[in-house]
Amino acid sequence: xxGVTQTPRYLIKTRGQQVTxxxxxxxxxxxxxxxxxxxxxxxxxLFEYFSETQRNKGNFPGxxxxxxxxxxxxxxxxxxxELGDSALYLCASSLTGASSYNExxxxxxxxxxxx
Amino acid sequence: xxxxxQPDIHITVSEGxxxxxxxxxxxxxxxxxxxxxxxxxxxxxxLLKYFxxxxxVQGIKGFEAEFKRSxxxxxxxxxxxxxxxxxxxxxxxASGGGSYIPTFGRGTSLxxxx
Numbered sequence: 001x002x003g004v005t006q007t008p009r010y011l012i013k014t015r016g017q018q019v020t021x022x023x024x025x026x027x028x029x030x031x032x033x034x035x036x037x038x039x040x041x042x043x044x045x046l047f048e049y050f051s052e053t054q055r056n057k058g059n060f061p062g063x064x065x066x067x068x069x070x071x072x073x074x075x076x077x078x079x080x081x082e083l084g085d086s087a088l089y090l091c092a093s094s095l096t097g098a099s100s101y102n103e104x105x106x107x108x109x110x111x112x113x114x115x
Numbered sequence: 116x117x118x119x120x121q122p123d124i125h126i127t128v129s130e131g132x133x134x135x136x137x138x139x140x141x142x143x144x145x146x147x148x149x150x151x152x153x154x155x156x157x158x159x160x161x162l163l164k165y166f167x168x169x170x171x172v173q174g175i176k177g178f179e180a181e182f183k184r185s186x187x188x189x190x191x192x193x194x195x196x197x198x199x200x201x202x203x204x205x206x207x208x209a210s211g212g213g214s215y216i217p218t219f220g221r222g223t224s225l226x227x228x229x
Contacts, residue, residue: 042219042221043159043222045216056216092158092159101147101215103161106158108158
């Protein structure tokens, strides 16, 4: 069974631009969560989608948004990029999501650099 | 709010030596506790988890962790470290009760000397 895939693996953008990251969960998984990982703040939860609905949201500004499609694939968008948005963005999928425990399986991440 | 502290930023051990990585959590009720490992360029992999029951939890790759409520700790141990264990280790806590979104510690980087 294929794991969680994230595209692209690396991105370089400039301040003010916007970016879209993609995540394909493990087949059959309906929940996708996004995390931001930085040296300064560590791993922080962004949001979780389940059956195309956002179910949980972390403490990030509205510039960070996401969506999930009917095939469970998810995209994350960051608008008006700031230098501080440079990070590794991790996607994780699970069977049923955060309301009941199922192990989260993480993708390799997208490394975003904002210049 | 729940929080996790990993006091050691870096730990260096020799191959074959034993390992203990410390984790302290803050949460009022019984927490759900996790240890993850992240190798360079990779995502996180779950090593083990504690929800309830036996306080000594066995995980993958020969790791174990012990939940000590009195000390609010969930330390990770391995009796004999292999060079391939060099990685970043994250402890995490979730509250359950409707949300299993984990709060992560800052991580401990494990360096293994031959």
